[in-house]
Amino acid sequence: MNSMIQGVEILLVEDNENDAELTIRALKKNNLANGLLHLSDGEKALNFIFGEGEYAGRHIEERPRVIVLDINMPRVGGIEVLERLKSDERTKLIPVIVLTSSKESPDVHRCYELGVNSYVVKPVEFEDFFKAIASLGFFWMIVNQPPA
Amino acid sequence: MNKKPKILIVDDKHENLVALETVLRDVDVDLIRAYSGNEALTATLHHDFALALLDIHMPDMDGYELAGILREEEKTARLPFIFISAVYTDNLNVFKGYERGAFSFITKPFQPEILINKVKFFINIYRQEAELNQLNEDLKNKNIDLELSNKELEAFTYSVSHDLRAPLRAMNGFARILTEDHAGHLDAEGKRLLDNIGKNSEKMACLIDNLLEFSRLGKQDIREMIVDMNKLVKDVLEDLHTANNSNKTELNIQDLPKTRGDSDLLKQVFVNLLSNAIKYSSKKENPVIEVGSSTSGQETTYWVRDNGSGFDMRYKSKLFGVFQRLHSDKEFEGTGIGLAIVHRIISRSGGKVWAESEVDRGATFYVSLPSVSNVS
Structure with a gap:
């Protein structure tokens, strides 16, 4: 069992190690990475959130303040995770940000239908990427009032 | 398609069937015999016929009756007939469903050439239809x-x-x-x-x-509407001006007639043409960009002219190709896609685009589109 399963504020679900590193760096630089847990696929994310599998025994009530979700992941993709989260009374209020690599994505419509809270295309240029992640972090961790 | 067309020949008399086979022996078809209306109906279940030759006078079921039944059946509803009769008749309304397909008559005794001709006529139509279906x-x-x-x-x-x-x-x-x-x-x-x-x-x-x-x-679908080209060019130049900060460029914009097209796509065309004009004239001391038009007949030709570096007309065939560039990145940066986009939009809009230039003496890009007064 993962040692850090308590006090998770940001759950980052991202299979691409490089993107994860850059995302975490951008958050860290803005002091927004406290309580960040990075999981590398959708299956682990669902297990974590619902306290199943390797996270059996974790309380589902301990909700992260925000979930940052990559779309294209092997096995269980971001859309499937989003669908599970938004269709379960216990988790549907957790804000979910979907990050995708592509402007061409046919998924944007689907994500909004499922109730995504933000949908962001990862910029290639580092400055832009950095700014995008930082402002997401600011908004969802500081500006936004989470559901009680 | 390679199979021979089949012809159903129906007569109660053996010698008449043999006679038909003899007359038609040189026509490239298969003949299927039937000695009665019932036999003919059975044959239609096993074969796809191109034509039926029907004797009119037969016991039990005569040729007209048989034709009427064949017209009722889905499979043979459009099968053409040639009726072979001993007496001439010009009464068309002689069998049920006559209006649903083609038919013809031939009276006995007939000239073999006339029957052969009629058969060939129907077979040709059959072949053409089969070809069309294919x-x-x-x-x-x-x-x-x-x-x-x-x-x-x-x-x-x-x-x-x-x-x-x-x-x-x-x-x-x-x-x-x-x-x-x-x-x-x-x-x-x-x-x-x-x-x-x-x-x-x-x-x-x-x-x-x-x-x-x-x-x-x-x-992308093209959504056609009347487009105010004066406003379009003005908007594009304003956007580009803010983006480029190029105050030194002299702009000379004539009054432009309206056109019919997709305003978003046409805007993209002029963004690309005008930003090219700005880019390729940016190294001149007094860059000048002109926009104008001329209308002749059904078409209005809009043009964008600059006094920049131009290009060698020997390479004009490459001008609108994807990723084709006529300048190095060092001279002028670019991806080589802008004019390919212009070309694609204009071709899809039913227009034409071309350019004239001389090295170091600027370039003129022409876009011709249907004139509004000539489009309903």
Whole structure:
């Protein structure tokens, strides 16, 4: 069992190690990475959130303040995770940000239908990427009032 | 298609059937005999006929009765008949369902050539119809193939956009981190090299985006409306002006007639043409950009002229190609997709685009579109 399963504020679900590193760096630089847990696929994310599998025994009530979700992941993709989260009374209020690599994505419509809270295309240029992640972090961790 | 057309011959008298076979022996068809109406109906279950030759006077079921029944059946409803009768009749309304297909008469005794002619006439029509059906079938299959490959292309586009961007983001990001966190270990040359990595990854991202935009233009629907070209050009120039900060360019914009087209796409055309004009004249001391038009007959030709570096007309065939450039990045930066987009939009709008230039003496790009007064 993962040692850090308590006090998770940001759950980052991202299979691409490089993107994860850059995302975490951008958050860290803005002091927004406290309580960040990075999981590398959708299956682990669902297990974590619902306290199943390797996270059996974790309380589902301990909700992260925000979930940052990559779309294209092997096995269980971001859309499937989003669908599970938004269709379960216990988790549907957790804000979910979907990050995708592509402007061409046919998924944007689907994500909004499922109730995504933000949908962001990862910029290639580092400055832009950095700014995008930082402002997401600011908004969802500081500006936004989470559901009680 | 290679099978011989089949002809049903119906007569209760053996010698008449033999006579028909003799007359038609040189026609490239298969003859199927039937000695009665019932036999004929049975034969239609086993064969696809191109034509039926029916004797009118037969016991039990005469030729007209048989024809009426055949017209009722889905499979033979359009089967053409040649009635063979002993007496001439010009009464067309002689059998049920006569209006649903072609038929003809021949009176005994007949000239063999006349029967052969009639048979050939119907067989030709049959062949042409079969050919047409085959072509239609091919067309349908091709359409299905096309739809499939369009879907594949869409999936391909998506994965290109998605999968090619991720490593670029990593390259760009890590090069940047190296500059930020390890600047102390790098001399000026090291920083310049890192900077090159960053710039090139951005350029590649730009190429990918442009290419995707180009492919998207191919499938996007064109929404036609009347377009105020004066406003369109003014808006584009304002946007470009803010983006480029190029105050030194002299603009000379004539009054432009309206056109019919998709205003978003036409705007993209003029963004590309005018930003090129600005770019390629930027190194001149007194850059001048002119926009004008001329109308002749059904067409209005809009033109954008600059006094910039121009291009060698020997390479004009490459001008509108994807990723084709007539200048190096060092001279003028670019991805080589802008004019390809212009070309695609204008061709899809039913117009034409071409250019004239001389090296160092500027270039003029012409776009011809249907005149509004001539389009209903």
